[in-house]
Amino acid sequence: MRVAVVGAGALGLYYGALLQKSGVETHFLLRRDYDAVKRSGLQVYSINGDFSLPKVHAWRTPAEMGTADLVIVGLKTFANDRYQELIAPLLSADTVILTLQNGLGNEESLAELFGAERIIGGVAFLCSNRGEPGNIHHLGAGRIVLGEFVRRDAVQLERLAEMFCAAGVDCRTTADLKRARWEKLVWNIPFNGLSALLEQSVDRLLAVPATRELIRQIMLEVIIAGNGQGLNSAIPEKFADSMIEFTDNMGEYRPSMQIDREEGRALEIGSIFRIPLEAGAGKGVAMPRTGMLATLLEQTQTVQSA
Amino acid sequence: MRVAVVGAGALGLYYGALLQKSGVETHFLLRRDYDAVKRSGLQVYSINGDFSLPKVHAWRTPAEMGTADLVIVGLKTFANDRYQELIAPLLSADTVILTLQNGLGNEESLAELFGAERIIGGVAFLCSNRGEPGNIHHLGAGRIVLGEFVRRDAVQLERLAEMFCAAGVDCRTTADLKRARWEKLVWNIPFNGLSALLEQSVDRLLAVPATRELIRQIMLEVIIAGNGQGLNSAIPEKFADSMIEFTDNMGEYRPSMQIDREEGRALEIGSIFRIPLEAGAGKGVAMPRTGMLATLLEQTQTVQSA
Numbered sequence: 048m049r050v051a052v053v054g055a056g057a058l059g060l061y062y063g064a065l066l067q068k069s070g071v072e073t074h075f076l077l078r079r080d081y082d083a084v085k086r087s088g089l090q091v092y093s094i095n096g097d098f099s100l101p102k103v104h105a106w107r108t109p110a111e112m113g114t115a116d117l118v119i120v121g122l123k124t125f126a127n128d129r130y131q132e133l134i135a136p137l138l139s140a141d142t143v144i145l146t147l148q149n150g151l152g153n154e155e156s157l158a159e160l161f162g163a164e165r166i167i168g169g170v171a172f173l174c175s176n177r178g179e180p181g182n183i184h185h186l187g188a189g190r191i192v193l194g195e196f197v198r199r200d201a202v203q204l205e206r207l208a209e210m211f212c213a214a215g216v217d218c219r220t221t222a223d224l225k226r227a228r229w230e231k232l233v234w235n236i237p238f239n240g241l242s243a244l245l246e247q248s249v250d251r252l253l254a255v256p257a258t259r260e261l262i263r264q265i266m267l268e269v270i271i272a273g274n275g276q277g278l279n280s281a282i283p284e285k286f287a288d289s290m291i292e293f294t295d296n297m298g299e300y301r302p303s304m305q306i307d308r309e310e311g312r313a314l315e316i317g318s319i320f321r322i323p324l325e326a327g328a329g330k331g332v333a334m335p336r337t338g339m340l341a342t343l344l345e346q347t348q349t350v351q352s353a
Numbered sequence: 354m355r356v357a358v359v360g361a362g363a364l365g366l367y368y369g370a371l372l373q374k375s376g377v378e379t380h381f382l383l384r385r386d387y388d389a390v391k392r393s394g395l396q397v398y399s400i401n402g403d404f405s406l407p408k409v410h411a412w413r414t415p416a417e418m419g420t421a422d423l424v425i426v427g428l429k430t431f432a433n434d435r436y437q438e439l440i441a442p443l444l445s446a447d448t449v450i451l452t453l454q455n456g457l458g459n460e461e462s463l464a465e466l467f468g469a470e471r472i473i474g475g476v477a478f479l480c481s482n483r484g485e486p487g488n489i490h491h492l493g494a495g496r497i498v499l500g501e502f503v504r505r506d507a508v509q510l511e512r513l514a515e516m517f518c519a520a521g522v523d524c525r526t527t528a529d530l531k532r533a534r535w536e537k538l539v540w541n542i543p544f545n546g547l548s549a550l551l552e553q554s555v556d557r558l559l560a561v562p563a564t565r566e567l568i569r570q571i572m573l574e575v576i577i578a579g580n581g582q583g584l585n586s587a588i589p590e591k592f593a594d595s596m597i598e599f600t601d602n603m604g605e606y607r608p609s610m611q612i613d614r615e616e617g618r619a620l621e622i623g624s625i626f627r628i629p630l631e632a633g634a635g636k637g638v639a640m641p642r643t644g645m646l647a648t649l650l651e652q653t654q655t656v657q658s659a
Contacts, residue, residue, distance in 0.1 A: 245652055255655060257648045264641075335570075335641040342563045343649075346551055349561055 048210065051115035051137045052076065057175040057303070058147055059121025060183045062191075062216065064089050067100055069214035074104040074112050076133065081107055083180030092178070093185035095215065109136040117207070120146040120157070123307070124318035127156055134161065145207070147171045147191070149235055149303070150318025151228055151326065154196040166196035167204065170227040172234075174300050187297055190217040194224025222279065229273030230282060234290050235319050237265040239304035240340040243314060244347065248299040253291065261336070263287050268334040272327030308347065316344050354516065357421035357443045358382065363481040363609070364453055365427025366489045368497075368522065370395050373406055375520035380410040380418050382439065387413055389486030398484070399491035401521065415442040423513070426452040426463070429613070430624035433462055440467065451513070453477045453497070455541055455609070456624025457534055457632065460502040472502035473510065476533040478540075480606050493603055496523040500530025528585065535579030536588060540596050541625050543571040545610035546646040549620060550653065554605040559597065567642070569593050574640040578633030614653065622650050 050073045052063040060075070067073040077084055088101040106112045115137050122129070127148075134144065134157075144161060146153045147169045154168045174187035193208050195201075204220050211218035221227050241252050241262065252258050266287035274281045294300075304314050320341035327334045356379045358369035366381070373379040383390055394407040412418045421443050428435070433454075440450065440463075450467060452459045453475040460474045480493035499514055501507075510526050517524035527533050547558050547568065558564050572593035580587045600606075610620050626647035633640045 241649075241652075245649065247652065247655075251655060252652070255652060258652050261645055261648045336645050339567055339570075339642050339645055342567045343547075343551065346547075346553065346558070346561060346564050349553075349557060 048072065048117060049115045050074065050117045050119060051109075051112050052119045052121060053109070053133050053137070054120055054122030054126070054148075055080065056121055056123070057177045057183060058171060058173055059119060060089060060177070061091065061173065061175045061185055061189075062119065062121075062147065062171075062211075062214075064091050064098075064100055064183065065214040065216060066210070067103065068098060069210075071210065071214065072104070074106060074115065076109055076112060077105050077107065080177075080180040081105055087181060090182045091185060092182065094187060095185065095189075109133050112137060114139040115142055118142060118144045120144060120148060120153070122148060123313070124148050124150055124153060124315045125313040127153065127318075130157060130160055141165075143167060143203070143207070145169050145193070148318065149239075149315050150232065150320075151322040152318050154224070158196055163197045164199055167193055167207065168196055168224045168228065169193045170224075170231045172231070174297060176301070176306065186300060190219075192219055192221050192227045194221045194227055196224065198222065225276060226273070226278040226280070226282065229269065229276065229278065229323075230286065232273065232319065232323055233266050233269045233282065233286060234294070235302075236269050236323065236337055236340070237262040238294060239302040239315075239319060240265075240337075240344060242302045242305035243308045244340065244343055246305060246309060248301045248305070249294050249297055250299045253295060259291065263291060265336045265340065266290060268327075268332070268337050269323065272323060272330065272332040272334055272337075275330035275332050276326055304344075314344055314348060316341055316348075320344070354378065354423060355421045356380065356423045356425060357415075357418050358425045358427060359415070359439050359443070360426055360428030360432070360454075361386065362427055362429070363483045363489060364477060364479055365425060366395060366483070367397065367479065367481045367491055367495075368425065368427075368453065368477075368517075368520075370397050370404075370406055370489065371520040371522060372516070373409065374404060375516075377516065377520065378410070380412060380421065382415055382418060383411050383413065386483075386486040387411055393487060396488045397491060398488065400493060401491070401495075415439050418443060420445040421448055424448060424450045426450060426454060426459070428454060429618070430454050430456055430459060430621045431619040433459065433624075436463060436466055447471075449473060449509070449513070451475050451499070454624065455545075455621050456538065456626075457628040458624050460530070464502055469503045470505055473499055473513065474502055474530045474534065475499045476530075476537045478537070480603055482607070482612065492606060496525075498525055498527050498533045500527040500533055502530065504528065531582060532579070532584040532586070532588065535575065535582065535584065535629075536592065538579065538625065538629055539572050539575045539588070539592060540600070541608075542575050542629065542643055542646070543568040544600060545608040545621075545625060546571075546643075546650060548608045549610035549614045550646065550649055552611060552615060554607045554611070555600050555603055556605045559601060565597065569597060571642045571646065572596060574633075574638070574643050575629065578629060578636065578638040578640055578643075581636030581638050582632055610650075620650055620654065622647055622654075626650070
């Protein structure tokens, strides 16, 4: 199995490092971290134990990487217009593409470009941040739920899950990728959104009863919208409470969108907010708080005119 | 007529200066501006023409000011717990108290302390900011609508309006102070709230269609809540559009709550948000966006724990 990791941020570097450590031939497409990784490899600081990979297959361009059996996509979704450029050179006829990106619409875009049969979606519940170039901090969780974009080959999906499990990742498969995506949105929409808007870590949001209740109200909007999409089984309301309790254990975690804002990057508003809002509106579900949060986040990205 | 201005910020200084210029004996209770005003008076930079008042009755304590015929209250509403201390020394049996403060609840609190009969509410539509100590910038509008807290003496109310008119203020009276208060909230809630939250002037908010629409949605929530309070006549929905057009003409105006946040002061969340939200909830009106905005503003005021 030859794996190519495209979009090697906190998520791609972390899972790629675990795969390499378990013996999988893993190649990383790097930009910011290239020089550091080429020189001294990857350092993973993990709640499950730190480890180093002194030698890493690091590349600057997809053409140099060659084709892979599996392409893991960890790009920020605002860079999805670079799918063709970054992924096409890595594909043979049998290459499987696994997107571990946030939100909705990624599988659809990949399927349109590269064919639906080879697309697998993975929903990652991972708390990780990048440190200095070549350093990854794994702060919590790490579970991946894998599902086929179009159901086709359950055996292949299971083998992929086994590969992750062998690398120490809590990985399971689902026959309802859409539900897994919406479950993740139940977390992403309030926590990424509010942390980025207010530039406050999740513990600060959860410490205030009114904000905690707002988080729950937003989660319920997302659950109702998700349940309107024809899931195999409905997401229960109490899923909101379990997500809040799950987050209580994260301490002063800064979600990726907060870090993106603080570091002046674009925000993943399309995949995490606008596509889910369209899906909700398409089923007649009112999402006033989610819509307001999306608009407020977009407004933070406007530039002051002279 | 002897007038005492308590809470001499951008609003109190502006109206007080106009009254003095028109010949009314006006006394100002000052803190930040005391030294500058004592030394060189007040300078008003106004779209209606600049003027200076080299000699001003400036005081540091209400006890020094003596009693007044009219007390104009321009305090920030988060300082309403100082009503007793600041206003009681200014009162004789016949003193009228006019609050030009923002939001709801001010007349009620004053009435409880000093008797309902002497309380008049004024709703000011004024764009003004403080500059250096002793300087006031009048950027736009200035209209005041006056109403009795309990209807009692329409002649007195008219005389007060005439005094303001003689000072060059567009001043009219209303028999429905509550409606005037809610009309002002239709502006204050979205514009003060969003400008303070995002630290963006009103023109930046209005330049983006999604944010413009959010402003309108918030206004409609406030209109519906206001109309649930038993007004003499309902506020029509199109009032939202007229308020938006009115604001289009303000240019890059920073509402007072934005300035309060930028200067590290408390925000008037109680009078502008929480009391109106309670009033709406009391009539079963859902105000999801207004409630979310209040919670977000409060969250900006929380302090990071160690």
